[in-house]
Amino acid sequence: RFAYVNGRYVRHKEAAVHIEDRGYQFADGIYEVCEVRHGALVDTTRHLDRLDRSLSELQIASPMPRASLVAVMREVVRRNRVRDGMIYIQVSRGVAPRDHLFPPQGTPPALVITARSSSPAKAAKTAEAGVNVITLPDNRWERVDIKSVSLLPNVLAKEAARKAGAKEAWFVDSDGYVTEGSSTNAWIVTAEGALVTRPAEHGILRGITRTAVLDLARREGITVEERPFTVEEAYRAREAFITAATTLVMPVVRIDDHAIGNGKPGSIATELRQRFHEVVE
Ligand code: PDD
Numbered sequence: 001r002f003a004y005v006n007g008r009y010v011r012h013k014e015a016a017v018h019i020e021d022r023g024y025q026f027a028d029g030i031y032e033v034c035e036v037r038h039g040a041l042v043d044t045t046r047h048l049d050r051l052d053r054s055l056s057e058l059q060i061a062s063p064m065p066r067a068s069l070v071a072v073m074r075e076v077v078r079r080n081r082v083r084d085g086m087i088y089i090q091v092s093r094g095v096a097p098r099d100h101l102f103p104p105q106g107t108p109p110a111l112v113i114t115a116r117s118s119s120p121a122k123a124a125k126t127a128e129a130g131v132n133v134i135t136l137p138d139n140r141w142e143r144v145d146i147k148s149v150s151l152l153p154n155v156l157a158k159e160a161a162r163k164a165g166a167k168e169a170w171f172v173d174s175d176g177y178v179t180e181g182s183s184t185n186a187w188i189v190t191a192e193g194a195l196v197t198r199p200a201e202h203g204i205l206r207g208i209t210r211t212a213v214l215d216l217a218r219r220e221g222i223t224v225e226e227r228p229f230t231v232e233e234a235y236r237a238r239e240a241f242i243t244a245a246t247t248l249v250m251p252v253v254r255i256d257d258h259a260i261g262n263g264k265p266g267s268i269a270t271e272l273r274q275r276f277h278e279v280v281e
Helices: 022-026 044-057 066-079 120-129 152-163 208-219 231-235 267-278
Strands: 002-005 008-011 029-037 085-092 110-117 131-137 168-172 178-181 185-189 195-197 224-226 239-244 248-255
Touching (some): 008 066, 022 085, 044 208, 208 239
Antiparallel strands (some): 002 008, 085 110, 185 195, 185 239
16 A cells, blocks of 8 residues: 655555644644545545635645646555545645744645545445434534544544444534534434435535535435434434445434434435435546
């Protein structure tokens, strides 16, 4: 395996960043995860638009022009012989002696890109069974719209989910509304068959998979309600599912101690999963 680290392709085993990298010291960096399918990058433009937005919100310089970045991403996929899997891009504010203040103007941002294969067959099996979700208070900062590598609450939530026999944890705000999962967006389907997901203005990351699923649902004539929903409403939902570039559309069959619907993956979630790649390129 190979990784791209600050201008060089290096063996994954030996790939390393400097101890004074601000990503390492302050979590002062951002990232993206894109799906790789049939050897190609999926929804690249939207992912790189979001990467640019994360960088500008944090006033981190762009590491390289977009066309060059896409070329490097493709090369990382090629060198790792990834057919199906994911690519990870991380940009930190660069290397400088530890100081909370931004480093001097002209300090180059640090760029790392890795790629990894995954098994579509294994994912399909997981989707056939559906996954369990737990709920936890959302204890994150207010700028979760930025795809920052500062993910401690998410890491703790995911581990709590695992300990509870669940695949994901849904964060819940102080008013009892679900925000999103620790690494996914959260969705329910009402008894009337409407798709509900929280608006992306506040409290969640605007998932690229989320955007694609909204496009797909509208195209299929499914009623879409972008509004917050409570945990109580989710317990009573006909269906639930999560979305991310890593899981795509993944049916949820249990939330805390409540079986969702008949306890099996719902038909809308299953259809959206099957048709997902019709609306992305
Ligand atoms: N996570 N919400 C959070 C908090 C996320 O971390 C992610 C993605 C999403 C879904 O976004 P998208 O559809 O663009 O993947 C929502 C990535 C996959 C990760 O951290 O591994």
